[in-house]
Amino acid sequence: MSVTDPVTVLREMLGPKGWLSGSDARPYQRDSLDRYGVAALGVARPADTSEVASVVKACHAAGLAVVPQGGNTGLCGGAVADRPDAVIVSLSRMTAIGKPDLDSGSILIEAGAVLAALHEALEPHGLMFPMHLGAEGSARIGGLVGTNAGGSQAFRYGMMQDLVLGLEVVTPDGAIWNGLRAVQKDNAGYQLRKLYCGAEGTLGIVTRAILRLYPMPQRQASALVVMPDFAAAVSFGTFLRGEAGEFLTGLEFFSDIGLGLALKHLPDLAYQLVYVLVELASAVPRVPLDEILASALEWGMEQGLVLDGALAATGAHRAQFWRLREEQPEGQRLEGEQLKHDISVPPGAIARFVEAGAEICDDILPGVRINPFGHLGDGNIHYNLSPPEGRADFDGKAGRFAEALSSLATEMGGSFAAEHGLGRAKVAMADRNRSPLERELMARLKDAFDPRGTMNPGVLVHAARQRKTFE
Numbered sequence: 299m300s301v302t303d304p305v306t307v308l309r310e311m312l313g314p315k316g317w318l319s320g321s322d323a324r325p326y327q328r329d330s331l332d333r334y335g336v337a338a339l340g341v342a343r344p345a346d347t348s349e350v351a352s353v354v355k356a357c358h359a360a361g362l363a364v365v366p367q368g369g370n371t372g373l374c375g376g377a378v379a380d381r382p383d384a385v386i387v388s389l390s391r392m393t394a395i396g397k398p399d400l401d402s403g404s405i406l407i408e409a410g411a412v413l414a415a416l417h418e419a420l421e422p423h424g425l426m427f428p429m430h431l432g433a434e435g436s437a438r439i440g441g442l443v444g445t446n447a448g449g450s451q452a453f454r455y456g457m458m459q460d461l462v463l464g465l466e467v468v469t470p471d472g473a474i475w476n477g478l479r480a481v482q483k484d485n486a487g488y489q490l491r492k493l494y495c496g497a498e499g500t501l502g503i504v505t506r507a508i509l510r511l512y513p514m515p516q517r518q519a520s521a522l523v524v525m526p527d528f529a530a531a532v533s534f535g536t537f538l539r540g541e542a543g544e545f546l547t548g549l550e551f552f553s554d555i556g557l558g559l560a561l562k563h564l565p566d567l568a569y570q571l572v573y574v575l576v577e578l579a580s581a582v583p584r585v586p587l588d589e590i591l592a593s594a595l596e597w598g599m600e601q602g603l604v605l606d607g608a609l610a611a612t613g614a615h616r617a618q619f620w621r622l623r624e625e626q627p628e629g630q631r632l633e634g635e636q637l638k639h640d641i642s643v644p645p646g647a648i649a650r651f652v653e654a655g656a657e658i659c660d661d662i663l664p665g666v667r668i669n670p671f672g673h674l675g676d677g678n679i680h681y682n683l684s685p686p687e688g689r690a691d692f693d694g695k696a697g698r699f700a701e702a703l704s705s706l707a708t709e710m711g712g713s714f715a716a717e718h719g720l721g722r723a724k725v726a727m728a729d730r731n732r733s734p735l736e737r738e739l740m741a742r743l744k745d746a747f748d749p750r751g752t753m754n755p756g757v758l759v760h761a762a763r764q765r766k767t768f769e
């Protein structure tokens with residue numbers, strides 16, 4: 299091995315804590331669903347932004363692919379390598395969380411910090427970062443930015459791009475862009491900070507962020523509500539948006555199929571059948587949220603939309619309600635093979651999608667178990683499938699389900715990639731479902747930021763689509 303061998307350079311640059319190879323690198327090499335990832339040259343774990351820049355520069359000079367990785371909880375295979383001449387850059391050592399700026403309602407944070415750690419750090423200050431998702435114990439800020447994560451409060455507070463004020467990014471050639479400005483209003487040209495939200499690591503590595511904070515709710519009211527069907531859930535959601543206004547912070551749905559799977563595999567969850575989880579919250583303790591929610595439920599019952607409901611009387615009840623919703627993916631995972639479809643449609647079209655999707659799926663594989671759950675407030679349906687009872691697989695029809703459901707979402711004016719991104723899994727699907735012009739504009743953007751195509755190649759746009767301007 300010559301002294302200029304890039305692996306030797308990186309190993310010497312980063313030391314034993316910062317460079318992992320062989321069996322130490324293995325835990326970073328496969329995605330969380332164990333569908334993607336080949337052995338890369340190694341895993342770089344830089345300690346700070348300047349080390350990230352040095353790693354990226356070295357890889358750029360050697361023509362190696364760079365794959366940014368956060369908590370590796372992504373569901374589209376974007377955080378792992380698809381070729382051996384790649385270096386995974388894990389931000390797992392860059393976890394510093396600054397002190398919140400109380401006057402501005404913001405916080406400076408390193409991109410490797412885990413979301414749950416941020417929630418914990420903010421609690422004593424009476425502040426919150428309004429992003430909640432099932433993977434929050436592992437997902438890292440850089441990954442949340444990379445995927446423009448949504449989660450259960452997105453319809454109220456927005457997705458990651460609405461919560462990021464400033465960013466620091468290492469560009470594909472190793473330069474450091476410092477856009478760490480703690481202001482919401484910054485119209486000095488293209489919104490680069492927003493462009494990086496959802497870029498899935500293809501335009502650079504996010505190293506630090508300034509995030510927007512909100513006051514911690516002082517009062518909450520939650521209820522689990524049983525509905526006869528999805529149309530009733532949609533109507534009740536519409537009513538709640540008007541009735542509870544800005545206090546409505548949670549509006550999640552799941553079906554008895556998903557609940558059955560969760561109860562089967564996670565017995566401590568035992569509870570009665572429920573369908574819609576409603577949550578109101580306010581930072582003002584005097585707001586009578588319980589009354590607003592109780593009267594909304596009463597209205598729902600009078601209208602025949604609500605069959606039954608339970609109001610959370612304590613914080614423990616509330617937590618149990620949320621676990622019932624958030625353990626839906628885990629229940630399904632433990633059931634065995636599954637197919638995930640991350641759909642969004644205009645919220646008023648949820649019931650129509652669920653109904654039409656069920657017909658399509660049953661035609662493809664009769665008896666397939668459909669578990670639709672997700673975020674009623676913003677029309678995001680996790681339309682997940684398990685094989686028919688008694689079968690362990692989908693009879694080789696995974697592609698047909700994905701194709702049919704993505705086309706249905708597109709026809710209904712929605713998206714086949716609501717919040718998990720494209721990664722490697724959905725690039726061809728994007729080519730089929732979006733106009734050639736939209737895909738071409740994305741390829742041109744990628745080209746402009748990364749002419750050599752070394753930053754997470756094959757994610758979001760086909761590596762082959764890039765004009766190779768740099769030889």
Ligand SMILES: Cc1cc2nc3c(=O)[nH]c(=O)nc-3n(C[C@H](O)[C@H](O)[C@H](O)COP(=O)(O)OP(=O)(O)OC[C@H]3O[C@@H](n4cnc5c(N)ncnc54)[C@H](O)[C@@H]3O)c2cc1C
Pocket residue numbers: 330365366367368369370371372373375376377378389409430431432433436437438439440441442443444445446447448449450498499500502503504505627628717718721754757
């Ligand atoms: C149980 C479960 C529940 C989930 N629920 C939700 C949900 O409700 N809403 C939702 O939106 N997602 C959800 N997800 C998906 C996933 O958690 C999110 O996509 C999350 O944002 C990924 O964060 P991560 O740190 O694990 O990123 P990773 O998986 O490590 O990476 C994801 C993408 O971001 C890129 N990336 C990572 N770090 C950086 C960086 N520093 N700079 C630039 N790019 C980077 C990667 O290259 C990759 O393309 C869920 C996943 C699981 C397993």
